[in-house]
Amino acid sequence: MEIGFLGLGIMGKAISVNLLRHGFKVTVWNRTLSKCGELVELGASVEETPAAVVKKCQYTIAMLSDPSAALSVVFDKGGVLEQISSGKGYIDMSTVDADTASKISEAILAKGGQFLEAPVSGSKKPAEDGQLVILAAGNEALYKEVIPAFNVIGKKSFYLGQVGNGAKMKLVVNMIMGSMMNAFSEGLVLADRSGLEPQVLLDVLDLGGIANPMFKLKGPTMIGRSYPPAFPLKHQQKDMRLALALGDENAVSMPIAAAANEAFKKARSMGLGDLDFSAVHETLEALKPPH
Ligand SMILES: NC(=O)C1=CN([C@@H]2O[C@H](COP(=O)(O)OP(=O)(O)OC[C@H]3O[C@@H](n4cnc5c(N)ncnc54)[C@H](OP(=O)(O)O)[C@@H]3O)[C@@H](O)[C@H]2O)C=CC1
Numbered sequence: 311m312e313i314g315f316l317g318l319g320i321m322g323k324a325i326s327v328n329l330l331r332h333g334f335k336v337t338v339w340n341r342t343l344s345k346c347g348e349l350v351e352l353g354a355s356v357e358e359t360p361a362a363v364v365k366k367c368q369y370t371i372a373m374l375s376d377p378s379a380a381l382s383v384v385f386d387k388g389g390v391l392e393q394i395s396s397g398k399g400y401i402d403m404s405t406v407d408a409d410t411a412s413k414i415s416e417a418i419l420a421k422g423g424q425f426l427e428a429p430v431s432g433s434k435k436p437a438e439d440g441q442l443v444i445l446a447a448g449n450e451a452l453y454k455e456v457i458p459a460f461n462v463i464g465k466k467s468f469y470l471g472q473v474g475n476g477a478k479m480k481l482v483v484n485m486i487m488g489s490m491m492n493a494f495s496e497g498l499v500l501a502d503r504s505g506l507e508p509q510v511l512l513d514v515l516d517l518g519g520i521a522n523p524m525f526k527l528k529g530p531t532m533i534g535r536s537y538p539p540a541f542p543l544k545h546q547q548k549d550m551r552l553a554l555a556l557g558d559e560n561a562v563s564m565p566i567a568a569a570a571n572e573a574f575k576k577a578r579s580m581g582l583g584d585l586d587f588s589a590v591h592e593t594l595e596a597l598k599p600p601h
């Protein structure tokens with residue numbers, strides 16, 4: 311199966327490499343074209359525009375930073391819409407809101423193409439290992455056609471029905487994750503400031519009912535105040551913002567998510583947006599050196 315791939319950031323690169331390793335032919339494009347070099351060394355082809363990728367491939371996957379990037383790659387000059395047509399499928403794995411997914415879907419359908427939104431849960435390492443959770447919605451026939459690729463990309467795919475449901479599910483999951491990260495961070499500081507050993511807190515948490523892979527993975531680096539980006543903080547804040555907007559639309563009060571969003575915004579204002587989202591830890595006053 312020949313797959314086009316648009317967007318070679320942390321996730322797009324890991325997914326494309328994984329597809330190549332499993333024998334898929336992959337043609338890539340990235341806004342900063344120089345980032346395609348590493349993929350070419352691994353056997354990928356490269357094209358100079360999203361339109362050229364879509365022209366070449368029956369199926370094209372996108373993995374882009376946010377709604378504005380996802381829209382730009384479809385609608386701008388040299389974009390997906392210029393070449394999408396009957397018999398071609400476009401699969402957007404970016405985390406966006408339901409309105410953005412619907413706008414893209416309508417435009418692709420108007421040109422005779424097929425559309426699937428397929429945001430993913432899981433970060434850099436699960437992407438490298440083909441262990442993502444895929445939250446697909448839209449054209450069910452296209453979903454079935456691309457299952458061989460989804461089986462390589464993820465450990466489980468969900469088909470969630472109409473376009474928008476994938477985006478909503480992803481935003482709900484990341485709203486919970488962002489809130490958890492803030493509670494975890496406060497707990498690490500509280501343990502430290504009250505005279506406990508944070509590493510022992512991690513051991514206790516890991517044996518109890520709230521043990522989870524995120525605490526296990528991020529805890530040690532947070533204690534060391536090191537935040538190499540797996541999931542950039544600016545994207546987590548974007549997801550909190552979009553989840554809060556979904557809450558507004560549905561009159562769902564989310565005070566905990568709102569507070570978490572403020573913490574991520576504060577982290578961005580401190581210049582931490584490109585670090586891992588666990589860097590929200592640095593916003594806590596207690597971590598700052600005394601004056
Ligand atoms: N990292 C993670 O753990 C996870 C991320 N996600 C989601 O996946 C998506 C990608 O995340 P990630 O790979 O981490 O992000 P990165 O910031 O590493 O990569 C973003 C990608 O989007 C491209 N891009 C940004 N703006 C534009 C634009 N205006 N036009 C065209 N391309 C653009 C970038 O191109 P360029 O190289 O030129 O800047 C790059 O290829 C996001 O929606 C994120 O929320 C979902 C699950 C996990």
Ligand SMILES: O=CC(=O)O
Nearest residue numbers: 430431432433541
């Ligand atoms: O969107 C991020 C993730 O870890 O999932």
